[in-house]
Amino acid sequence: ILFMEATVSNTGTEGKVWGGGNKPLNASYGKMMMWFFILSDALTFSGFLAAYGFSRFKFIDSWPIADEVYNHFPGLHGDHPMYFVALMTFILIASSVTMVLAVDAGHHMDKKKVTFYMFLTIIGGGIFLGSQAWEWTNFIQGYYGAVETKGGQILQFVDTNMEEGDEKMHRVYVDDFVTASHKERVQHESKKGLWFVSEPALPEYSVQDVITGFNAHSNLAVRTQELMPNMATLEASTNPADIAKAERMKAMYVNTDQTGQKGILNREASEKALKDAVVYVKGANLIHNEYGNRLFGDFFFFITGFHGFHVFSGVVINVIIFFNVILGTYERRKNNYEMVEKVGLYWHFVDLVWVFVFTFFYLV
Secondary structure, three states: OHHHHHHHHOOOOOOOOOOOOOOHHHOOHHHHHHHHHHHHHHHHHHHHHHHHHHHHHHOOOOOOOHHHHOOOEOOEOOOOOOHHHHHHHHHHHHHHHHHHHHHHHHHOOOHHHHHHHHHHHHHHHHHHHHHHHHHHHHHHHOOOOEEEEOOOOEEEEEEOOOOOOOOOOEEOOHHHHOOOOOOOOOOOOHHHOOHHHOOOOOOOOOHHHHHHHHHOOOOEEEEEEEEOOOHHHHHHOOOHHHHHHHHHHHHHEOOOOOOOOEEEEOHHHHHHHHOOEEEEEOOEOOOOEOOOOHHHHHHHHHHHHHHHHHHHHHHHHHHHHHHHHHOOOHHHOOOOOHHHHHHHHHHHHHHHHHHHHHHHHHHO
């Protein structure tokens, strides 16, 4: 013990390291706490994205194709995959640049520039939130419509008449071919014994309306959730199950040559599949999802909503900081514009998280 005491006393570090007043990485208490918060929040988002990745891998054969879900742009008709989401991403990254400029202006004690760049950051965050609200609205309202089977499978509709230059069959709006019945309809409720078709609200069309319209148009076919595998690989396999699967798909689907695309049933298989339909679906919510696997919609709402809440919180905090800058609050403080730098760290984190959300949901 005496030897240890002597050793410690001879280091000459007790006053420098353990004497207090030291700042790790020369960061203030407030800045360190912001880094701790960012670390814990990063772990939270990592858990959410990991859960999304595991679920997607489990249902890889039936997961919706991003280019077919996020393909709308305000004021434009037709399919424009990823255009709007790319614009949203650019706006958010641009707001991160203006935040950097605001922090730099604070280091130079330039109140006018801090005010200007903080204002641009707030505008960028507001535009992003508005864009996300528009995207959510389109996602919820839906576009084409589909029917859901007893087993929860989503059946969509395509036109088998392809024009010159078309690489695949195009989806068809249910509104364009459905035959609406005039009889009075009763909302399906679980208490009536129809547990698998319980409806929170009465759908726009009945399943019979859709089937009647489908039967009247011979050019239509049903598109399933199942993605087409590489048929050459299946046929070359020595596994009997793979060979049987290839034979089954060739007997049912008309687009077995389109690897990675959703399977389109032939007319006979389409009519058979529609017999299991129980409810018409348009758009998405936490119960039904016209785009495909129900988990896809659940994760979309939860993760993008959670991120959107972070952006909203950041905008609110930036507004508060903005008015404090105008009032000259930080010029009177000892650490001057450090508060702008701390909220800047949070804003950059929110932008970085969106890069991962964008990659997982829209690109991969």
